[in-house]
Amino acid sequence: MNNPDYIKNAAGRMVPVMVNGKPQVEFKGVNKYRPDGNKYAPPIPSSNNYPSDGDKRVPSLKEALKKSGLKNGMCISTHHHFRNGDLLANQIFDVAHELGVKDLVWFPSASFPCHEYLIKYLEDGTIHHIEGSMNGPLGRFTSEGKMKGLGVLRSHGGRYQAVQDGDIHIDIAVIGAGSADPFGNANGLSGPSASGLLGFAFADSQYADRVIVATDNMVDFPCIPWQIHGNYVDFTVEMDRIGDPEQIISGTTRITRSPDRLFLAELTARFCEEAGIIKDGFSFQSGAGGTSLAVGEYFRKIMREKQIKARFARGGSNTYLVSMLEEGLVEFILDGQTFDLEGVRSMRENPSHVWTSPFTSYNHHSKGNFAGMVDVVILGATEIDLDFNANVVTHSDGYLLHGVGGWQNCLFSKTVILPVPLFRDRIPVIREKVTTLCGPGEMIDVVVTERGIAINPLRKDLLDKVKGSGLPLTSIEELWKEAEKICGKPESLEHGDKPVAVVKWVDGTLLDTVWEVK
């Protein structure tokens, strides 16, 4: 491919030089790109222009959007703390459609199956494109080349970075909040649509031109604690319902019962124990998937036996992690999102269950962030290749079905472990080359499969530590061969020539392109 519209980046991937009309910087390598210039500077507001008694209420979301100056081509942001129970994003675009507004950019912190509803607005031109995760139905729609603009996938930290640095300019942020006061102070801790925290909306509140806070639990000033500062808010709206509590709770928060996955989890925990990672004062983060949860339970067992405790665990939180906090096995939970009502309750009641934001946890363009301080993270992947590169957004058939989430950011942890099955539905997970590059292999330390554990040769220290431990050590090449032996050599995927989305690295550079599925 020798097309002036593309450039080969430091990972050898072809990425477009322009995305949705904006010039791009290609991935330069891990920790290689050094930003210049200054952060985005919002216009200076004046209290003169806001009600002196602090009451910013307007009667409806429509009114708030109109007062915010909603018009063609604007960028509208939302957060995903309501997950699949979000009742707000769809209504925003209903209003836009009703008002005849076109070519909007939707900039969610993540999308969910409930947002399949928006496909009609992608089709009729109300929404031009989405910058954010395009999970499930929206991903399929995108992969089939049907979205007018190019999708832009960012990590949670990358989203903060993009807003902070002005890579994207939010015209109107709509922030659904479990509780809020008329001034706009808001939190997710209580009310019928409590979602725990609002960290994913923090950047939006700071940097958007207009900020709308919508709630179904309007309380008198002051709404305490304020996770969102009313001082950044233009309008507040009281609505009947902003979220469906049953769907706010994620479906992925049960420990796996699959013996295969339990085995993976146990092997992962054993690895951590043998490698000396589980020690007094250590820290860990494991995701919300069934296997990750199971890893946490094995950690608990080891910690009880050894009578040690963790200084902190990074959430997503859920009933399991909360019980470790309450048992005293974990001193602090530094939480980015609560996955169940126990998480919400704990965060509301326990000062050691701390709410964070992508700014504190993940923003690469800060003076450091929390990610690098975590001793070990347990993450998933759709594919891993011989260079330990990993993919989390596309499947091997090329379909874009997942978002990046905090995954890229977590790669900065001291030890990154990916427990994955060797294959899924007879499709190898360990492959010669990943379909889409989301995480450079140099950042991925250990791959745990049911057929053995491969340690990245760059981590000689880890290799030394577990030598002679009795763990089933192998190499990534062996795993790859075994996968192909069992599943057969996968057909190489021929993608279309048209890009449908790009994957950004944590520093805003372009890591890879997602192509149309033929």
Place this chain on the structure above:
Amino acid sequence: MNNPDYIKNAAGRMVPVMVNGKPQVEFKGVNKYRPDGNKYAPPIPSSNNYPSDGDKRVPSLKEALKKSGLKNGMCISTHHHFRNGDLLANQIFDVAHELGVKDLVWFPSASFPCHEYLIKYLEDGTIHHIEGSMNGPLGRFTSEGKMKGLGVLRSHGGRYQAVQDGDIHIDIAVIGAGSADPFGNANGLSGPSASGLLGFAFADSQYADRVIVATDNMVDFPCIPWQIHGNYVDFTVEMDRIGDPEQIISGTTRITRSPDRLFLAELTARFCEEAGIIKDGFSFQSGAGGTSLAVGEYFRKIMREKQIKARFARGGSNTYLVSMLEEGLVEFILDGQTFDLEGVRSMRENPSHVWTSPFTSYNHHSKGNFAGMVDVVILGATEIDLDFNANVVTHSDGYLLHGVGGWQNCLFSKTVILPVPLFRDRIPVIREKVTTLCGPGEMIDVVVTERGIAINPLRKDLLDKVKGSGLPLTSIEELWKEAEKICGKPESLEHGDKPVAVVKWVDGTLLDTVWEVK
């Protein structure tokens, strides 16, 4: 005076067109100035340049200052949460002096008598000038025309505004913290130098080029809660002592025993009762002075009798306000600074004792702030004139002896009451014209003296409410006449031609000039 270097502002005061080489905007009237342009945008940092394990410790303050690139002409900021127990600011300039650095601007959020030590550095050119309050000895030094540059007095909110808008650029912020972790997360809640909160350093952390956190209580990551985000911090320093706990506690936090002042306080509380201000769900703020504290106690009595509670009180907090919170008479304290150890304890333990910052409470260049939501504030003044204009920074002899603090910001409250004696040391407080204008008369509603209460004629609503109440109502003119009858007509002050400081209004415009004392 027809000097091109000065301009007459909307309050009729002559103010310089340039201050320390920077062009100024003159005061345009309350809520008249509309800022254009954008906030200050700090350079984009990258985590690449910070230790991946988050440990930003350097061995000494000197090392931190050197690594921060300390050099001639820089602006160094500090906060005043340690009040007269601050052991940090003087050390910073000791280092600067040792390194031969000259012409620094010191930008404290307030200065105290302990900073008299810095006069030698003002004299030898280490410090060029101070932007911030110049209390006591520093004020006297300034008033005598000895400071090289012009002092710039700002309210707490105006200081946030100035930093946010780029009116002042902080090169290095040094933030003393009761507790901190090696990453720079910090709070004032615990440790030997606990000062309660760090809100006055919030702007500095967000906008300074380099941020140093110094503590005498370094804890393991994470320092919870983080009032200062480590993500904004460049270097952390562990020091032996950063504050003198006995001096951190303000000396002004005892209820007055003076019968005259108690009478003033009682009259003020009675006025609030008669005017219908003290009702269920109301809010109030009274300062840390003896009279203000006494007002709070009278409020308590009325609230108990009427069985009502306040929705919130704004602090400065102290043992009296905390006891009202704990008694259930106040639902929330929204606190800007703790004045005693009870305040610190309550803030540490009670989630309803909330730490704020000048950003949330006072910044005029936000989308609103808390000041306008407070039903009544009780404030002091050195002088009040026939137009209800008030002065808080100079005495009638022209000496600059106090800072503005949050005083100007509090004028945005729904009702502003100044309980003052008619005269002090036979010098009238009620005067024809204030020496220095700090608060425009249209914002000051009620003046309470031992000889009667004067209500600003602009507040017809208040006049109506207290008609026939039996309160000793009078007019400001009558008070003025009575003061002159008792004290004699004060000689008019002839100030020198040289400006020594300027007083900014909350929007960054120039409200008045402080002149050299002849």
